[in-house]
Amino acid sequence: MTDAVQLDDLISSAGALAAAGHRAILGITGAPGAGKSTVGRRIVDALGPDRAVLVPMDGFHLANSVLLSNGLRQVKGAIQTFDDAGYANLLLRIRDQNPGEVIYAPSFDRGLEEPIAGSIPVRAEVPLVVTEGNYLLAEAGAWPLARGCLTESWFLDPDRTRRHNWLITRHMDYGKSAEDARLWALGSDEDNAKLIESMAHRADRVLRVKGL
Template identity: 55%
Template sequence: MTSPPEDAAGPAAALEPPPDTLATLVEDARRLAARPGRTILGLTGAPGAGKSTVAAALADELGPELVALAPMDGFHLDDAILHARGARGRKGAIDTFDDAGYAALLTRLRSQAADEVVYAPRYDRDLETSIGSALPISPSVPLVVTEGNYLLARTGAWPRACAALDEVWFLDLDPAVRESRLVERHVRHGEDPARAHERASGPDHDNAVAIEALRDGATRVVRL
């Protein structure tokens, strides 16, 4: 007598860990904030994985006394520089960031003096430009959260940036959901739908493939 076929949601599915929830991520971040001294947490993953959303949620839930944000996107090279290099159409690729500047900021935050306020840049998606010294980071804040695509990259100054991080969480999201979110984000910030789809399936997709190849370097894979 043959055994009945296994249900697709049966034993094989049972091997899959349950998805992470915002509540568990908040509690894990709270434990990081409770460590002695300064802790720096990196959130990485492909474009549209939810890095900035999770970072903002952690900051909102834990409050400014415990968490400060220092996003990698503040180190986008200016459009004038990208145009001069013929790279404006690839904005968001690994070579369109000031990786050395980002590494220097994280290194400074790693050993921030007790009487020093560090000012990090912020990227404005509507203006598509970085705003310098927009995010003040107090020395008393125990947890700094930084997020970006290339935290685990092995070229240029990226390894120096990664060395300043205590943990790196790789955010894993279904590719179809990611691409849908990217299209919505591009449209929300002024792209027409056709151009938004072109970006999501073109440069964003190419960047995602390169970033996914780095996930083994993460401290933890967060399945959303």
């Protein structure tokens, strides 16, 4: 069942996780264009850097050179185009982080369409790590190991037409023509969305964020 919530409600829920007295990892997932990065960033900005840090799954995109050599460039974003074991092992390290330790996570540069290693410092004293991405609830490969590290998982389920329109706009913002953006959003992205939406029942909460 999908619950309609305000973003402020989610910030309050995340704040409660941050106040629990131990390291918490909040996973935010959903189809491409569901608003995962927006919700994650708004939560972290609201809580502040001493209480929360954002670690996106997109930092584990395989490099374009690897995708090209394996014939996967045209399906970039599909589940097989990520380093699932690398992501799972990062979450294990973050979950079990030692006092005083700094762990460096990768980010993803949408302008370059490439991951950037070691660009997000995760300090041990920050209680909440928010991680967001498409395949947090997948059952194949190392994804279940990653899911086992999550304190709580949220699946975002926005209006489909609104999600498609946002995706098309994003692809155009990063250089695709209107036609190519539409083909990608309704083709490769939508194929991925169908797989991701089949995982929603594994989430702790399924949410539609009002006004997003």
